[in-house]
Amino acid sequence: xxxxxxxxxxxxxxxxxxxxxxxxxxxxxxxxxxxxxxxxxxxxxxxxxxxxxxxxxxxxxxxxxxxxxxxxxxxxxxxxxxxxxxxxxxxxxxxxxxxxxxxxxxxxxxxxxxxxxxxxxxxxxxxxxxxxxxxxxxxxxxxxxxxxxxxxxxxxxxxxxxxxxxxxxxxxxxxxxxxxxxxxxxxxxxxxxxxxxxxxxxxxxxxxxxxxxxxxxxxxxxxxxxxxxxxxxxxxxxx
Amino acid sequence: xxxxxxxxxxxxxxxxxxxxxxxxxxxxxxxxxxxxxxxxxxxxxxxxxxxxxxxxxxxxxxxxxxxxxxxxxxxxxxxxxxxxxxxxxxxxxxxxxxxxxxxxxxxxxxxxxxxxxxxxxxxxxxxxxxxxxxxxxxxxxxxxxxxxxxxxxxxxxxxxxxxxxxxxxxxxxxxxxxxxxxxxxxxxxxxxxxxxxxxxxxxxxxxxxxxxxxxxxxxxxxxxxxxxxxxxxxxxxxx
DNA sequence: CGCGGTGTTGAGACCTGTCAAGACGTGTGG
DNA sequence: CCACACGTCTTGACAGGTCTCAACACCGCG
Numbered sequence: 001x002x003x004x005x006x007x008x009x010x011x012x013x014x015x016x017x018x019x020x021x022x023x024x025x026x027x028x029x030x031x032x033x034x035x036x037x038x039x040x041x042x043x044x045x046x047x048x049x050x051x052x053x054x055x056x057x058x059x060x061x062x063x064x065x066x067x068x069x070x071x072x073x074x075x076x077x078x079x080x081x082x083x084x085x086x087x088x089x090x091x092x093x094x095x096x097x098x099x100x101x102x103x104x105x106x107x108x109x110x111x112x113x114x115x116x117x118x119x120x121x122x123x124x125x126x127x128x129x130x131x132x133x134x135x136x137x138x139x140x141x142x143x144x145x146x147x148x149x150x151x152x153x154x155x156x157x158x159x160x161x162x163x164x165x166x167x168x169x170x171x172x173x174x175x176x177x178x179x180x181x182x183x184x185x186x187x188x189x190x191x192x193x194x195x196x197x198x199x200x201x202x203x204x205x206x207x208x209x210x211x212x213x214x215x216x217x218x219x220x221x222x223x224x225x226x227x228x229x230x231x232x233x234x235x236x237x238x239x
Numbered sequence: 240x241x242x243x244x245x246x247x248x249x250x251x252x253x254x255x256x257x258x259x260x261x262x263x264x265x266x267x268x269x270x271x272x273x274x275x276x277x278x279x280x281x282x283x284x285x286x287x288x289x290x291x292x293x294x295x296x297x298x299x300x301x302x303x304x305x306x307x308x309x310x311x312x313x314x315x316x317x318x319x320x321x322x323x324x325x326x327x328x329x330x331x332x333x334x335x336x337x338x339x340x341x342x343x344x345x346x347x348x349x350x351x352x353x354x355x356x357x358x359x360x361x362x363x364x365x366x367x368x369x370x371x372x373x374x375x376x377x378x379x380x381x382x383x384x385x386x387x388x389x390x391x392x393x394x395x396x397x398x399x400x401x402x403x404x405x406x407x408x409x410x411x412x413x414x415x416x417x418x419x420x421x422x423x424x425x426x427x428x429x430x431x432x433x434x435x436x437x438x439x440x441x442x443x444x445x446x447x448x449x450x451x452x453x454x455x456x457x458x459x460x461x462x463x464x465x466x467x468x469x470x471x472x473x474x475x476x477x478x
Numbered sequence: 479c480g481c482g483g484t485g486t487t488g489a490g491a492c493c494t495g496t497c498a499a500g501a502c503g504t505g506t507g508g
Numbered sequence: 509c510c511a512c513a514c515g516t517c518t519t520g521a522c523a524g525g526t527c528t529c530a531a532c533a534c535c536g537c538g
Contacts, residue, residue, distance in 0.1 A: 063465050067383035071375040086365035086478050091372050091470040114360055118353040125364050126325035133330050135374035136310040142381035143426025144306035187382025192526055226302050231330040239325050431494055
């Protein structure tokens with residue numbers, strides 16, 4: 001059930017049997033939520049972090065003027081809000097992009113881990129620092145990449161992140177986002193996303209239909225995106 | 240010497256005398272670096288984190304095409320790279336925006352803290368999660384705010400962050416960035432930053448000359464920026 | 479059967495970028 | 509001490525990428 005989570009952790013560092021047991025003991029009952037529902041609301045006190053088991057979620061920030069920015073997409077195996085453990089409340093909503101399965105991890109269990117398992121603590125700390133690295137790359141996209149580069153970069157990032165948990169087949173993966181949501185990720189409008197997707201299709205780089213993305217030319221897509229996977233920290237290292 | 244750092248920590252949580260002693264024991268010799276020099280290079284293994292004592296630094300990401308994005312500004316009292324403790328190498332450079340004083344904190348000392356001081360560990364973990372929250376707000380700026388909103392928002396953020404460490408007088412603070420660097424923070428060009436600053440001056444909201452910024456109308460600047468300081472997590476809470 | 483969400487397309491507007499030039503101050507070497 | 513290079517700020521004209529507004533097709537669903 002939490003295998004994808006363990007796979008994600010073990011891609012970056014060794015997790016001992018005791019540590020795995022501590023994680024398993026901390027995870028609560030599996031729960032479900034439907035697409036479009038809000039899992040976590042901004043500025044509400046939080047006493048547990050949420051481990052995503054199935055489905056995709058997004059961290060969403062809104063302006064009063066109605067503008068919306070998705071600041072990260074979370075995939076199966078990710079904590080959607082491990083940072084709520086130290087922040088106590090979030091600066092953003094977390095919404096389900098698809099039907100999701102998730103499991104709660106009480107903050108008191110995490111606190112116990114920080115007392116009894118310093119190495120595992122550092123692994124989880126790493127995990128939030130990885131989120132921040134992804135944030136920085138998205139900032140670079142929003143600030144400096146053109147529309148086509150932004151779309152291409154997001155597709156490359158998701159390809160690599162999904163490969164870690166074995167959710168990619170033949171450079172193709174389930175892609176549940178609508179063009180509106182894609183626009184919210186990229187700081188573009190839905191209309192422009194639509195035109196950009198058509199340009200990528202016209203260049204023979206991708207196929208995207210029926211919620212499935214197939215990347216037809218990975219090297220070229222990475223080139224357009226100026227994609228370098230370093231920021232995803234996939235090298236296994238003692239943390 | 241590390242008083243500003245302690246002030247910053249204590250704005251968010253209590254730090255005991257033992258914890259303070261542990262911090263002081265971990266901090267190494269003060270060093271200096273000149274403006275424009277690179278403190279930390281991306282993708283080089285790092286074995287100590289750097290505590291900024293005086294001056295401003297920036298986290299810089301570059302594209303091959305020459306585009307540059309500053310992803311965060313660090314101020315006195317900040318760790319410029321606490322995240323290197325878990326990441327082991329950085330996805331970005333850290334450059335000195337001004338002449339700087341800083342002190343190294345060996346990662347082995349931080350590791351010892353994660354073993355002996357779980358609460359202090361959580362406080363430092365919080366500190367990197369705060370960086371990520373700032374990243375998310377910058378993403379919202381780059382993706383969804385107009386040029387004038389972005390500039391206004393950055394000025395408001397720095398006002399609040401500098402107030403924490405007592406570096407603001409009468410809504411006025413030293414502002415060492417050039418318009419080129421400002422553009423790199425905001426995902427704009429220097430020319431457009433120039434015009435945007437003139438618009439803010441024309442509206443009587445700011446004065447900016449000789450590297451000093453004075454905000455003449457704080458409420459109106461915050462309104463234009465849609466600035467809400469929540470994301471800076473200034474409430475004191477047990478972490 | 480109508481409705482809302484989604485994807486698509488076109489025309490035009492506008493915000494921001496590009497390119498170029500000049501003013502000004504500073505530092506430096508001849 | 510002057511000449512010059514360089515970084516910074518400023519301004520103008522123009523280009524272009526992206527947005528806005530509008531309309532329409534399609535589809536699943538109540």
